[in-house]
Amino acid sequence: MDEYDEMYGIEDDFDQQFADELEVLAELEAEASPVAKVSRFREDAALPGRPVAMQPQQQSFEEAITSGDAALPRRPVAKQPEHMADVTNSPSPPLEEEPLTPLPKRRKYDVAKKLTFNSAHDDDITPPSSPEVYERSRLSLSPERRAVAVASSLMDMSGLGALQETPRRLATATTHILRRPPATGHYITVTNGNGERVYLRQREEQVSAVRSVRSSQNSLGLLAVPVEVLLEQVMERRHNQVLAESQRLTDLLNSNVHQDLLGADEDDDGDDKDGSSSRLWVDRFCPRHYTDLLSDDFTNRCLLKWLKLWDSVVFGYERKPRPPAPEAKNINQSQSGFKTKSQITEEILEAELDQYKRPKHKVALLSGPPGLGKTTLAHIIAKHAGYNVVEINASDDRSAELFQRRIDTATQMKSVLGANEKPNCLVIDEIDGAPAAAISVLLATLNRKESREEGEAGPSALKKKKKKETVLLRPIICICNDLYVPALRPLRQQAFLLAFPQTQPSRLTQRLAEISRYQGMKVDTGTLMALCEKTDNDIRSCINTLQFLHGRGHTHLDQRAVTSVCVGQKDQNKGLFTVWQDIFQLPRTKRKRIGREGLGGEEEAWLNEGAQRLQHILHLVTSSGETEKLTQGLYDNFLNMKLKDPSLRGVCAGLDWLCYVDTLGECMLHTQNFSLLRYTPFLPAAFHLLYAHTHTPRINYPSSHYERLI
């Protein structure tokens, strides 16, 4: 018995916590079936073949809890008595394990409850015939008795009820008279004179009541919806509210108990299994650790190294002197022009710190096309190096004064609240869009020391301390797409430049495969490769497209689906030389171009290749925009291509196209009818079909026309 009590101490605790809800539920129950409740007691001892399952020592925690929850008004118990029996009979896990892993089990029960509830919600339940009749005859309790039973049940629910004792005596009953509150379904607690308590399953009777209401409603209907139905709806709503509330509390309880055991990922998990999450996958599967990063390793390492250079000033660590050759440090910056880029980068990372122990370059400037993970990298590395990230991006106001204030705030102050105070690392995202004034403010902040330093000869320790307020002592990471924006020019000279290379398709594919496996999508590698190619290895775009397809209900993806979907292709401006090159060069046979129209089946691939190429060129040229220069470049270069054209027919055709476009242009300018502009992209398309070759073309910038004008 002691053991038993210990065990159910937990249950009592639970009852205390949910006393309010349980009361509400009991009330609800009382309202729902005021009369029928008692008349329908099932004291079903008629199934002797059933094994008696009531061994209190084996009663599990979960069952107890679910039975606590299960006091619901409209539970279709009668539908599956066998199921109930199964639940009660199911072997419960050993006691020692229970407090450790209750969560997944609970969930299972919840789901089961929901399922049964939902399915039975609207159906007319036809109760099984034979036992009911039998029961009805047997069940007739006196009203006093009933009142006692209800009261005791309430007492029990609120945790004040008497503890059970010696259940073994009554255990001869079948599954319908239970020693423990049943796992699911309604029940009534009955206490006899000895103080013994049993739990009786209650059969649902609501259905027949509704039926009778409906039959009476045929005669007289003042409301559009009969009042009974309305009442029912109201109750249902209240019931749902109560359910939701209890669900919420349960979750809260769970999360409190198991906060330490389960990571944030697990939590997300739970949300998503329900399909209720609307978070973007890009955020959900965002890397959380340095090792998760998809971007180029060298770049990652360089940035981390640079950030680590700040350690001596920010954290006060002594920097380990590096063993490598001293002559590397002696070489001037001017000489390093002959070195490779990576060597220069390495050199910067090896360079001496200045007198404040700061690295020579106080700003790192990351640059690269969108979707490579620049922002993610900056955040993760800063966190990795023990900083608190403060981000300023294009969504913030970046006028000069505000920018100054924000920089100062971020670099000179530090949060005093919060458990772990970390130094700040400022991340300025999307800096290429910032006004030039803001960038000059940033530069002034960087160079603040120099200007003051020159005025005063010989920095004494005291002065240094005074000035320390103003000198920049925190790392700043800037991120941009276009490194060559005019506003960035002054910054470029002072910053530690890191250009992002393309993400490797293999790594990206691997990650995409993981994600899709995680989400239960069936995707093969070829499809993912196609997706990568379509988006130009843009991580964000890839994942978004995957999510889009998943949201559309594609659980099985093939190449066709990827090609046919019109999202994911970037509307990107390419340089003129790239466009010319694409026009004069045939795509490699292996790599099939993914055009916007994915008519491509396997057999039709040959037929469609031309169409796809055409589409590709049209798309390319339309997005490029510089029609005039493009045409001139084509004219200047097409004769230099390797033409196999002895009859000069192709040359004539090309020139006829040029003439046509020229006439078109003239007509367009004269009549101001710019709708004709839509026909000009066909010239490059025609040139592509006429002159494209597998060789890499050598393309010269068109100068003849301009030379002529000089």
Next chain:
Amino acid sequence: MSLWVDKYRPASLAKLDYHKEQANKLKNLVQCGDFPHLLIYGPSGAGKKTRIMCLLRELYGAGVEKLRIEHQSITAPSKKKIEINTIASNYHLEVNPSDAGNSDRVVIQELIKTVAQSQQIQSSTQREFKVVLLTEVDRLTKDAQHALRRTMEKYMFTCRLILCCNSTSKVIAPIRSRCLAVRVPLPSVEEVCSVLASVCKKEGLQLPAELARQIAEKSGRNLRKALLMCEACRVQQYPFAADQEIPETDWEAYLRETANAIVGQQSPQRLLEVRARLYELLTHCIPPEVIMKGLVTELLSNCDGHLKGEVVQMAAYYEHRLQLGNKAIYHLEAFVAKFMAIYKKFMEDGFDNFMF
């Protein structure tokens, strides 16, 4: 020292050397005291401009020869600044609106309208109207020509327009109907010869008749060109020989070489070389029409009879496209490429026939 062309340009209608009947008619026209808008057209070197200047002198007297060059800048409604040079006397204004390219409409609307709107001050001693001389009217855009229509009617009282062009085909019909069209044809070979002789006589030189004739023929009856050639001959070798070689202009020689290059080989590489040469010609302000004409003439002499018709037809087609378009080089090169293709096919066919 000025060129003979300018030095011996006749200054009055009475002194004109040829088309004397037309000169008389013009004189009569002016002597009535008034005349309608004029559209003077004819090939270059026929003396259109000379005739117009004589007419103006007849009208206003010697004051018309005091010319000044003005540099005007006009702001288009689109805030675009247009710079244009005008030559003006007290009585007339000479503009070449097609210098403004596509914005010539603005020049017509702004410049000419202001001039036309202002009254002549000394109407007692002078005519009541001014004259605006528009050159190269055939190169005006359609818009500009339409802009001209109402100006011509509305300011008839204060202003007369003299339009000068090579061909009326590019002048829109409403303009043509508002003007008295005067055609100035090329002088005949004899007339050119007589002009050359009289100029040489004034210069105190002996010009053999054969040489004069040769020059006249070579110049294509273009009197300006004939006089220039004559002067070139004089510089080259004075005591004129009857069989003296007449120096050819460089661009003509260049064009001939180009034509030979085309006939010599037909390949994309050769086409590329030809393109460079065509660019060279265009750079030196040789009009694309002239290049086309010169090329066709040279190429035809190298062609077989069967081919000639086809080539001429092609040339006509591409010249038409040239007029419609903007970038002459495309059209010239397209013609050259087409010729190459036809010629090559013809040669190969001929070779095959020869073989079998």
